[in-house]
Amino acid sequence: MVMQLVHQHGGDLDAIERNYGIPKNEIKDFSGNINPLGFPKAAEKALAENLGIISTYPDKKYTSLRQAIAKYTGAAAEHIVVGNGSTELISTFIQTVHARQSIIVGPSYSEYEREVTLCGGAFSYFPLKEEEDFCIDLPALLNALTKDVGMLVICNPNNPTGSAFTSSQLEEILHHCKNIGASVMVDETYIEFSDNLNAICAIPLASKFDNLFVVRGTSKFFAAPGIRLGYGVSSNQNFLDRLKTNQDPWSVNSLAAFAGEKMFADTEYHTTTQKLISDQRKKAFQELSTWKNIKAFPSSANFILLKLLTDKITAAELFEILIQKKMLIRDASSFTFLNDKFLRFCILSPEDNAALLKELKLLIE
Structure with a gap:
């Protein structure tokens, strides 16, 4: 029951910390779809001063x-x-x-x-x-x-x-x-x-x-x-x-x-975010499109939906393996019309994206 709950909700770092014993500040969260640049620094500074x-x-x-x-x-x-x-x-x-x-x-x-x-x-x-x-x-x-x-x-x-x-x-x-x-x-x-x-x-x-x-x-x-x-x-x-x-x-x-x-x-935060996500989404999609055991679906958002084209591993199994490496992806099988072949990850920093794709390739290809 605990595992099912974890799989159904993206970005629940508190649940991950409780159930896996991994400090949430050490987890790379590819499930929450949150801007990797973090809260705008100008707004943060203004808040601190007011x-x-x-x-x-x-x-x-x-x-x-x-x-x-x-x-x-x-x-x-x-x-x-x-x-x-x-x-x-x-x-x-x-x-x-x-x-x-x-x-x-x-x-x-x-x-x-x-x-x-x-x-x-x-x-x-x-x-x-x-x-x-x-x-x-x-x-x-x-x-x-x-x-x-x-x-x-x-x-x-x-x-x-x-x-x-x-x-x-x-x-x-x-x-x-x-x-x-x-x-x-x-x-x-x-x-x-x-x-x-x-x-x-x-x-x-x-x-x-x-x-x-x-x-x-x-x-x-x-x-x-x-x-x-x-x-x-x-x-x-x-x-x-x-x-x-x-x-x-x-x-x-x-x-x-x-x-x-x-x-x-x-406006600087807006344009910086859009360029980062756009560049990294294109780079990730191009890489994934060369793999034989996965299909990446075109995306207009800051995440990419994947379908496994192999029976050797499921989305839930990928979730379990990757969380031990402190990488949190979304097992998308809980979404209506999807099954245990589907997973989703969001765009983070170039370094984090490269690290995730490297691990996925080792596990899937």
């Missing part, structure tokens, strides 16, 4: 924070909401829509189905197919979106496959969903790592479609899971009003709001 703000309440309207996000994303400030991590916003949107039937594009993050179920709704998965490199079959999806569907959930780029919808595909989906009375939630947690961000981003569509909610967090790109800051974009006044009514006052604490303003303005 810790006195912990004695003050945040602005209830988060005006400065929302303006910083507007500048960063191009969204209208009045369409931006902030929350205690993206999970709070995902939950509130799903509660607001309260769809009897939802479709989740999968394999994907399990939190979506959990929130739909907690709201008393039913859901089904629309499968991204391995033989199509997990890219969307748009006509098939539109055909599945019948009038009994109240909500569609998309992670873009998708976790764990790394595949992405284009903005034009999203626009076609939104038109169709508007006609059938369905809402669409697009989770862009990993989009800032993409080479083609502008070609796949849904935020510009939010002002045009009031059935769209786009959600992002700061845990992955800004390496800040501890501050619990999420934000979303929607022009749906019902949702915006519902959030204001249901959300706890000061849901985002003073330190998180202050750090957010600094992080979103740090």
Whole structure:
């Protein structure tokens, strides 16, 4: 039971430390999908110099924070909401829509189905197919979106496959969903790592479609899971009003709001991150593409999904061997539609990536 729990959750270093006796600060975490550059140094310095703000309440309207996000994303400030991590916003949107039937594009993050179920709704998965490199079959999806569907959930780029919808595909989906009375939630947690961000981003569509909610967090790109800051974009006044009514006052604490303003303005950090991830993702994918016992799937995120083409080892066995070498990968068999042949790793530093690929090659090839 312990092993199953470890395999199902990426980045749970505390569980690894307890179960394997390995100090978590010694583990190279290829499972958590967090920016290897760490928390932005400029924001860290500013926080250290302004810790006195912990004695003050945040602005209830988060005006400065929302303006910083507007500048960063191009969204209208009045369409931006902030929350205690993206999970709070995902939950509130799903509660607001309260769809009897939802479709989740999968394999994907399990939190979506959990929130739909907690709201008393039913859901089904629309499968991204391995033989199509997990890219969307748009006509098939539109055909599945019948009038009994109240909500569609998309992670873009998708976790764990790394595949992405284009903005034009999203626009076609939104038109169709508007006609059938369905809402669409697009989770862009990993989009800032993409080479083609502008070609796949849904935020510009939010002002045009009031059935769209786009959600992002700061845990992955800004390496800040501890501050619990999420934000979303929607022009749906019902949702915006519902959030204001249901959300706890000061849901985002003073330190998180202050750090957010600094992080979103740090353009040097943004460009340095994107170049590092892009270069290392391409290098890793090119190397993996030469191996005979593994398939690497193209990715627009900061991780790569792999499928073992050999029966001599499973993803769970690789997990066990590599954790003893203080390398934590994600056994992806717990994702819907995937099995014990699938694993996922995220991009870290050039040295760490090289070390992981060396070990994987010895074990797989």
